[in-house]
Amino acid sequence: MDLQFFNTLSHRIETFKTSDPLGKKVGLYCCGPTVYDFAHIGNFRTFIFVDMVRRFLEFKGFQVKHVMNITDVDDKIIQRLNASPEKITLRDYTSIYEKAFFEDFDQLNCLRPSIIPRATDYIPQMLELIGKLMENGIAYQTPDGSIFFSIQRYMALGGKYGQLVKINFDEVRVGERIKNDEYEKENAADFALWKARVPGDGEVFWPSPWGEGRPGWHIECSAMSRKLLGETFDLHLGGEDLAFPHHEDEIAQSEGSTLCKEGGCKPTPFVRYWLHFSHLLVEGKKMSKSLGNFYTLRDLFAKGYTGREIRYLLLSAHYRESLNFTLEGLNGARSALSRLDECLAKLKELAGAAEASGAPSDLVQNFDDALSNDFNLSAGWAAVFDWVRQTNKLIAEEKLSASEAARLLADWARVDAVLAVSPQKKEEEIPAEILALLEERQAARKAKNFARSDAIRDELKSKGWVIEDTPKGPRLKRI
RNA sequence: GGCGGGGUAGCCAAGUGGUAAGGCAGAGCUCUGCAAAAGCUUUAUGCACCGGUUCGAAUCCGGUCCUCGCCUCCA
Structure with a gap:
């Protein structure tokens, strides 16, 4: 089944076809983090979805060139940098949060x-792009030295503005926007390509043909994606809030640079497919610091949750629906994953070193169908848990040979290459002390000294190990 | 005000015309010395509400209520 998903550009579900004549290579861009603070789970919902899309494209046999930028210069970063008591460089400051992000x-x-790519490493490419827009007469300089993009002139030359989001300029609430704007632009909707240096910028500025300053917010993505993926590329992903104005402005800048100043040129399309991810709610509300429902990953790790539990929960809902993220949901994620782990552990025991054989289970096909249909992850998980139930049943009925178990594990591995929720840690060695207790308990059970055996079970539990008695003998599991 | 999403069981969440996936939580049974794990069974005559179209509607149409997002830094 071909991959289909909702393209924000056409506002409908389309079948994905790469621009590669061989149908193999895919260029994918997503706007990465702005490194001024620790990222929160809302940010990571987007990055996990991007990761899922990239992995699923690879599952489908595509070769993905995945570019994610780091925004390491913007208003907020400069503000924080200049507010910090110590004198440190921009790169020193941003590298703290870049490291934490990864x-x-x-x-x-x-x-x-x-x-x-880091934005600050692509200043020359940004200046080049701004230069083209100036040449085309689409950009203009204001008295303070800043460069703005003129939406009016862009449209006059045949550019299209409002491709992702329908904008009715007469209805836009521009009042506050004009009032708050310190720059003297021609039209309220025009946006900055280059911001002239002001005293508040401190040491953060670069030279340019139009004077010292720093890049506007949108230009980095246009410049970097063009340099690394070409003038036209396949896929651009991001959070829904970025559709307007950020992505819309990226389109305008990129396509605007391919127009000619006399007019009459057709713009070269910037991106073929746009994919936008909905935001999440936390405990039913928009995440905000004042409501106390604002979580960074670190906050959740501190509460004892793991990355894979968070990943599972964030991947549990459709990408175009808002997800209600709750601690209760995270506990549910933990239970669901341990059921999956249990099934996989039993399969591994059964499979041993056997080679996979036998017919593939329905898992891979069902999963493929689910995700091919607009990345329907909920249906994908349904396929996974249907498979878990069937597999558990086969195990319980002892109907699985070693090679069949190996086959099932191989099927799972294909699916998990997309979901990526298998435990990361290697199997832990069982300490001798624990094994000794286990043996002592077995002896006590044999002697029908159940008081003693239960006491040992409690002791093991307090040491972090739980016993499961199976027909083939006891099994130890780390809590 | 303009534009765009939603409202499905205790909770989370699929399903866009053919009779309600999946996960968590709960209940009963099997297995067990007892547990644990697993298995089986079970949990919405019902999909915000009111009308309409249709042989048939969660799904389409009209209306009402509620809710979230974007339009301003934002994943």
């Missing part, structure tokens, strides 16, 4: 993107 990223089992 620690969290790894905990969530997200694959590293193929290329992770």
Whole structure:
């Protein structure tokens, strides 16, 4: 089944076809973190979805070139940097949060993107792009030295604005926006490409043909994606809030640079498919610090939750629906995953070193069908848990040979290459002390000294091990 | 005000015309010395509400109520 999903550009579900003539390579871009603070679970819902999309494309046999930028210069970063008591450089400051971001990223089992460019490393490319827009007469300089993008002139040359989100300029509430804007732009909807240096910027500025300053918010993504993926690329992903204005402005800048100043040129399309992810609610409300429902990954780790539990929960709902993230849900995620772990552990015991054989289970096909249909993860999980139930039944009825168990594990591995929720840790060695207690308990049970055997079971439990008696003898499990 | 999503069991969440997936929680049974794990069974005559179309509606149409997001930094 071909992959289909909702393309924000066309506002409908489309079948995905890459621009690669061989149908193999896919260029994928997503706006990465702005590194001014620790990222929160809302940010990570997006990054986990991006990771899932990339993994599923690879599952489908595509070769994905995945670019995720790091925004390491913007208003907020400069504000924080200049507020910090010590004198540190921009890079020193942002690298703290960049490092923290990737620690969290790894905990969530997200694959590293193929290329992770930093905005500040692509200033020349941004200036080049701004230069083209100036040449085309789409950009203009204000008296303070800043450069703005003129939406009016862009549209006059044949550019389309409002491709992702329908904007009715007469209805936009521009009042506050104009009032709050310190720059003198021609039209309220125009946006900054280059912000002239002001005293508050401190040491954060770069030279440019238009004077010292720093890049506007949107230009980095246009410049970096063009440099790394080309003028037109396949997929651009991001949170729903970025559709307007950020992504819309990216389109305008990128396509605007391909127009000609006399008019009459067709713009080169920027991106072929756009995918936007809904935000999450926390405990039924929009996440906010004042409501006390604002969680960074670190907050959740401190409460004892693991990356894979968080990943499972964040992947449990459809990407275009808002997910209600709750601690109760996280506990549910833990139970669901341990049921899955249990099934997999039994399969591993059964399989031993056997080679996989036999017909594949329905799992892979059902999972493929589910996700091919607009990344319907809920249906994907249903396929997984149907498989768990069937597998458990076969195990309980002792109908599974070693090679059949190996076959099932191989099927799971294909699915888990997308979901990535298998435990990361290697099997823990069971300490001699624990094994000795286990043996003592077996002896006590044989002697029907159940008081003693139960006492040992409690002792083991207090040491973090739980016993399960199976027909083949006791099994030890780490709590 | 403009634009766009939602309202499905105790909780989370699929399903866009053919008779309600899946997960968590709960209940009963089997297995067990007892547990644990697992298995089996069970849990919405019902999909915010009111009308309408249809042989048939959670699904389509009209209306009402509630809710979330974007329009301003934002994943």
